[in-house]
Amino acid sequence: MSSDPWGRVDETGTVYVRTAEGEKVVGSWQAGSPEEALAYYERKYEGLKVEIGLLERRVRTTDLSAKDAQVAIDHLREQVEAHHAVGDLDALRTRLEKLVETVESRREERKAQKAKQTDEAREAKEKLVAEAEELAASDQWRSAGERLRALVDTWKGLPRLDRKSDDELWHRFSHARSAFSKRRKAHFAALDAQREDARKAKERLVAEAESLSGSTDWGATAARYRELMADWKAVGRAQREHEDDLWNRFRGAQDVFFAARSGVFAERDAEQGENLKVKEELAAEAEQLLPVTDLKAARAAFRSINERWEAVGHVPRDARPKVEGRMQAVERAIQEAEEGEWRRTNPEARARAAGLTGQLQDAVDKLQKQIDTARAQGNDARADKLARELEGRQALLDQALKGLQEFGG
Template sequence: MTTDPWGRVDDDGTVYVRTSEGERVVGSWQAGAPEEALTFFRRKYDALVTEVELLEKRLRTTDLAAGQALASVDKLRATVREANAVGDLDALSRRLDALAERAEERRVEQKHAQEQARTEARDIKERIVAEAERVAEETTHWKSGGERMRELVEEWKAAPRADRATEQTLWKRMSTARNAFSKRRKAYFAGLDEQRGQVRAEKERIVAEAEAIADSTDWGPTASRYRELMQQWKNSGRTDRTSEDRLWARFKGAQDRFFEARNAVFAERDAELRVNAEAKEKILEEARAELLPVRDPREARARLRDYQERWEAAGALPRDARDRLEGAFRKIEDAVRKAEEDEWQRTNPEARARAEATVTQLRDSISQLETRLEKARTAGDARKTGELEEALTARRSWLEEAEKALEEMS
């Protein structure tokens, strides 16, 4: 009989392995020496050791799933338990037990990581859905809103997956938000189409009236009506671009036809009125030379009446000279009127009485302040002295102005 620490070969060629549970037969050897039998069955044991070592390395150096690792451990356990090999099978079983413990730890870690990942995925998709709902409820910028909705769908697809129930609930909210946005957008544009139809009808009416009066020769009222029609056009809003451009071209064409005709008539009329402008230029020069500056308001008023009569008699002015000449003549009238007002103020008894009273009051006040100042200086009251000196300075300045005003009234 040939023996080994972990097995033996009986005289009849039966091969045994020793385990903690006792000996068991692993095979029979009839073809050669017993030592060769033990060597053969030891190699089978070494192959099992290699499998266990490979599993240990995979569990240690890779992200092998815990479930897969446990399945491999269970499979190797069964193999070791029934192995036809000679070696320390109990040691292999203990190594597999240790592997099972590490795999269970990994199962807990992977479960925690999976739960954390699902939580993060839920948070990401909650944010995506919340923004989609906000866009669906609040936005009125339909183009950018639609683009953002598409981006959110892509973000959803790229985001990690949460648990099935959460995915279904959140996707239902996402779909509801997208549908709500589409309905709001469709309703808006349907309303916009209706509104544009109303605007188009209003502008058709405006254009029809503009074309109807385009050949009018009632220049003033018609020009005013065109201004009113233009304001109505602006206030009516905008229709679709094609209709807007077409109607505006018609409106502008009618308006241009009227104003071109009016301008032609006015240009001819202005040419006839040039002689009036020349006459009023002379009247203006004479009035300036005689009346300005105003020395005697009464005489200036009398002479101004003559110039005003001549001015009216000279007739209408051409448009390009009207504002300039009329404005210059009004300045002469204003100068005469102001001179009359100044003269009245100067000679007004009530104004003079008020001016005299003001002068008297200021003189009395200055006298009282001078007395108080002298007492303060004598008492050595620096603060009071400073206050009274400031008050005296101010009132003397007021008195000087009041005396000038009173002198001008004399």
């Protein structure tokens, strides 16, 4: 008979293992000595111990599923419960029970993590849906369309929710995209129709412009060309492939007419050059009226100069803005002097300014009295506060007095 702390072999070759519940039969050994029997079953115990250790490591360090871990635990538990090994089987049972708890804890952690990921995915998809629904009403066709395509790519990268929630959110998301596409399609269809109408209208304008290009009725034809140009701008753009060609024809017809007119007008340039000299002299004479010191005299003098100005003929077109601008500057100065005179003599405005000044003066006097009283009572804090308020009122009063002086008062 042979034994160790965890097992023994009796005279018949039966091998026993010691457990908390008492001895359990491990098996029968007839192939050798009792020591060899115990050694054999102790090696089987060590094998179980190693397998449990490996399973513990897999549970801790890998993403082994709870289901697969439980299957492995049950398999090892069956081997332990079969008592076909000699060693501390109770310790192995304890380790397996702890491992069950660890697997369950990992299961709950993963469940919570999955729930968190689901909540995050739901929140992310709801944000995508909200943005898509906002973009559905946008008229920024290019940027909004690009953003919606980017949102689709983002959506594809998010985890799926439960079927009902995911389908509902996708339906809203898809509906927003469809609504935007429908509006964009309708917009460009209407734009195409508008451009086709513009093309037809511009073809009519081109036909008329070309028919007028040989006219010698310079004034009426030039006026009509201006009207045609205004109509051209009001029509809007035609399709890109037609717009440039139509414009070149339209502009070309005008150029033919205006080139012919320029040839005729060249003969008038000499006369207009003399007219320019006269108008420059009149502008210089008018500028001598500035600054305006005697409004009545300046007004009368300018009227006389202007009458002579109107009697002079045309000047070269490129010189007209500058010389006319000089006369207009003098006219504006006289008008401003008239307005200033009116403001100074306007009794209602003067009365309002005087009334405001009086009110502000009363407020300043009242505050000064309150400050003197506070100082006399030793209430410096109140006096300082009132003094700051007095500074603001005094500034307003000074401004009002300055305005009143403009009325001569």
